[in-house]
Amino acid sequence: MNLESIQMALRGIVANRMRSALTMLGILIGVGAVIILVAVGAGSATKTRKSLEALGSNTLTVSAGGFGQGNRGGTQSRNLQITDADAVALSDKLQAPDIAAVVPTITGGGSVTAAADGASATVGQFLGTSEAYSAVRNAPVEAGTFFTAADVSNHASVVVIGTTVAKNLLGATGDPNSLIGQPVQFGSHSLTVIGVLKTKGSNGFQDQDDIALVPYTTVRDNYTGNTGTISQLIVQASGGNATGPAQTEITTILQARHKGSTANSFRVLNQASLLQTANANNRTFTVLLGSVAAISLLVGGIGVMNIMLVTVTERTREIGIRKAIGARTSAILSQFLTEAVLLSVLGGLLGIAAGIGGSRFNIVGVQPVVQSYSIILAFAVAVAVGLFFGIYPASRAAKLRPIDALRYE
Amino acid sequence: MSKSAQTPAAFAEPAPNASRPRPPVIAMRNVTKTYGVGDVEVHALRATTLTIERSDYIAIMGASGSGKSTLMNILGCLDVPTSGRYRLAGIDVSQLDGDAVADIRNRRIGFVFQSFNLIPRTTALANVEMPLVYGGMKRAERRELAVRALTRVGLDHRLHYVPNQLSGGQQQRVAIARAIVTNPAMILADEPTGALDSTSTAEVLAIFDELNIEGRTVVVITHEDEVARHAKRIIRLRDGLIVDDTRYAPVDGLPPHASNSLEPAS
Ligand SMILES: Nc1ncnc2c1ncn2[C@@H]1O[C@H](COP(=O)(O)OP(=O)(O)O)[C@@H](O)[C@H]1O
Ligand SMILES: [Mg+2]
Numbered sequence: 236m237n238l239e240s241i242q243m244a245l246r247g248i249v250a251n252r253m254r255s256a257l258t259m260l261g262i263l264i265g266v267g268a269v270i271i272l273v274a275v276g277a278g279s280a281t282k283t284r285k286s287l288e289a290l291g292s293n294t295l296t297v298s299a300g301g302f303g304q305g306n307r308g309g310t311q312s313r314n315l316q317i318t319d320a321d322a323v324a325l326s327d328k329l330q331a332p333d334i335a336a337v338v339p340t341i342t343g344g345g346s347v348t349a350a351a352d353g354a355s356a357t358v359g360q361f362l363g364t365s366e367a368y369s370a371v372r373n374a375p376v377e378a379g380t381f382f383t384a385a386d387v388s389n390h391a392s393v394v395v396i397g398t399t400v401a402k403n404l405l406g407a408t409g410d411p412n413s414l415i416g417q418p419v420q421f422g423s424h425s426l427t428v429i430g431v432l433k434t435k436g437s438n439g440f441q442d443q444d445d446i447a448l449v450p451y452t453t454v455r456d457n458y459t460g461n462t463g464t465i466s467q468l469i470v471q472a473s474g475g476n477a478t479g480p481a482q483t484e485i486t487t488i489l490q491a492r493h494k495g496s497t498a499n500s501f502r503v504l505n506q507a508s509l510l511q512t513a514n515a516n517n518r519t520f521t522v523l524l525g526s527v528a529a530i531s532l533l534v535g536g537i538g539v540m541n542i543m544l545v546t547v548t549e550r551t552r553e554i555g556i557r558k559a560i561g562a563r564t565s566a567i568l569s570q571f572l573t574e575a576v577l578l579s580v581l582g583g584l585l586g587i588a589a590g591i592g593g594s595r596f597n598i599v600g601v602q603p604v605v606q607s608y609s610i611i612l613a614f615a616v617a618v619a620v621g622l623f624f625g626i627y628p629a630s631r632a633a634k635l636r637p638i639d640a641l642r643y644e
Numbered sequence: 645m646s647k648s649a650q651t652p653a654a655f656a657e658p659a660p661n662a663s664r665p666r667p668p669v670i671a672m673r674n675v676t677k678t679y680g681v682g683d684v685e686v687h688a689l690r691a692t693t694l695t696i697e698r699s700d701y702i703a704i705m706g707a708s709g710s711g712k713s714t715l716m717n718i719l720g721c722l723d724v725p726t727s728g729r730y731r732l733a734g735i736d737v738s739q740l741d742g743d744a745v746a747d748i749r750n751r752r753i754g755f756v757f758q759s760f761n762l763i764p765r766t767t768a769l770a771n772v773e774m775p776l777v778y779g780g781m782k783r784a785e786r787r788e789l790a791v792r793a794l795t796r797v798g799l800d801h802r803l804h805y806v807p808n809q810l811s812g813g814q815q816q817r818v819a820i821a822r823a824i825v826t827n828p829a830m831i832l833a834d835e836p837t838g839a840l841d842s843t844s845t846a847e848v849l850a851i852f853d854e855l856n857i858e859g860r861t862v863v864v865i866t867h868e869d870e871v872a873r874h875a876k877r878i879i880r881l882r883d884g885l886i887v888d889d890t891r892y893a894p895v896d897g898l899p900p901h902a903s904n905s906l907e908p909a910s
Contacts, residue, residue, distance in 0.1 A: 559722055
């Protein structure tokens with residue numbers, strides 16, 4: 236393939252602008268679709284990974300009631316509750332060597348409204364917890380301090396808030412840090428703001444900054460009553476490889492402590508295995524999207540073949556003239572093959588532009604992440620499609636006998 | 645692709661009287677061409693034997709359907725005979741493969757057709773360059789040759805016109821420029837003036853006379869006496885057979901109706 240045949244091919248493409256444009260559109264859509272859909276798959280994988288990471292690394296969450304046990308009625312597991320004593324037992328380094336930290340969380344009864352200076356807003360998550368929450372959940376403060384173990388044991392009336400809560404009270408332009416040291420009414424009680432959390436953004440399901448964290452002792456005193464039960468335990472394993480053993484230890488200890496309970500009486504969610512499952516699902520999803528797009532690329536290729544067959548038929552006489560003045564078989568072959576490849580290369584380049592452009596937009600709640608491999612792959616496939624679907628029409632042109640081609644009307 | 649040595653000397657005049665005996669340009673023996681089979685069988689050419697010497701100027705005449713075009717297609721290696729032997733400049737063409745025959749058409753033969761057969765939407769210059777492209781010549785060199793060929797047929801002011809911007813006579817002159825740009829020894833023309841008015845016809849015939857004076861073999865198919873009288877030898881076909889073959893001027897002489905400006909060398 237040389238400059239000469241590229242020029243000839245370009246002339247052929249330009250001579251039928253409309254037809255060439257429509258053919259290229261087929262390839263454009265195919266290549267663009269591959270790039271965008273693979274980017275959506277990758278974006279959705281990133282989103283799940285981020286939302287799982289936001290829960291803290293190497294963590295497991297433990298709550299009462301296993302999968303599928305909700306309304307089976309009457310069994311004791313329904314009444315089973317995780318207690319402070321359970322938390323203490325799981326913290327025992329001898330029985331549970333793979334557990335590094337145990338953090339209780341208590342969800343405040345019903346929705347809680349925050350109010351200050353006449354402004355008020357419902358808080359997304361009103362959580363009672365311990366001082367370890369900040370480290371385990373990966374929730375450091377931006378300004379002020381997190382509450383301490385002393386605050387927990389003293390039942391201190393303090394609160395650490397997320398930026399959304401602050402903004403709801405101050406308005407979008409207000410400085411969240413200005414609330415530090417100020418009393419804010421949470422439901423029926425006034426709590427002093429001692430810290431503002433670093434912004435985390437949305438995890439795709441909820442706003443992680445619409446949160447208020449309070450010592451769990453204070454929550455029991457003022458909101459839920461002192462029942463000695465815990466909504467959810469956050470357990471941090473001692474390392475990346477320890478989440479599996481930690482999960483076993485949790486199940487063993489809790490089953491031993493609660494008579495008549497089974498492995499299904501507790502729900503233990505392992506972040507690592509969730510991530511694995513999510514990744515596997517995402518891969519399937521990406522492959523599926525990619526193959527749908529690849530099919531449209533194939534259809535685009537058939538379009539190239541169709542148009543090349545038309546072109547060869549239309550230009551039979553021209554082929555005859557070229558042969559009469561000395562074009563060899565290979566020259567005719569390369570002319571039409573170049574034209575087919577050029578059509579798909581141009582379509583492919585436009586498709587890459589469209590794919591990258593289209594990936595800038597949020598698609599069904601996912602921000603696509605363009606994958607360079609998908610660009611290279613889609614483009615290479617487009618070129619291959621041009622070659623493959625161009626060969627038949629081109630060789631048909633090349634094989635024409637000069638006299639038959641010249642006589643063609 | 646074998647790049648033949650395309651000499652830039654497109655208009656160098658081959659010696660009219662070669663001292664060394666060379667094979668005739670065309671030597672046909674018992675060539676036949678049959679189209680179709682059975683009931684629809686057409687014997688377009690029957691046992692034709694024909695020898696054409698270098699520098700001859702031949703008119704092939706005959707009624708429509710008498711086999712003139714069939715004969716020319718075989719002479720020009722565009723078609724293959726059903727039987728018989730055909731040697732072009734001593735080479736048995738039937739022994740060659742498609743690409744070798746393409747090379748022969750490219751270097752040794754220049755075609756001129758009744759319907760011009762220029763490539764549409766392509767400038768006169770690009771059309772004339774095309775045989776040189778297939779001959780593998782470099783861009784600058786072939787551009788120069790193409791411009792010279794177009795200048796020679798009087799179209800140096802129409803280099804960048806596409807065929808549908810040119811008159812019939814101009815298109816045919818572009819086609820002639822394309823035929824001679826590779827400096828072929830033989831020009832084959834199938835009713836080259838059939839679609840032209842008398843002025844254009846005269847122009848084309850003057851060019852053919854010149855090409856023949858240069859020493860090129862010219863074979864013109866025609867049914868017009870006015871065209872045929874420029875030839876040194878007239879062959880008449882009827883039903884695929886040569887029925888008459890008369891010489892009107894010697895092979896190495898001048899064409900009998902060479903334009904007045906060309907003084908016969910005595
Ligand atoms: N491709 C073809 N198939 C069948 N018959 C043909 C074909 N080409 C020419 N013929 C027949 O061969 C005969 C000679 O044709 P042709 O050489 O074109 O004549 P001319 O050029 O003298 O008018 C005619 O009878 C014509 O019908
Ligand atoms: Mg004819």
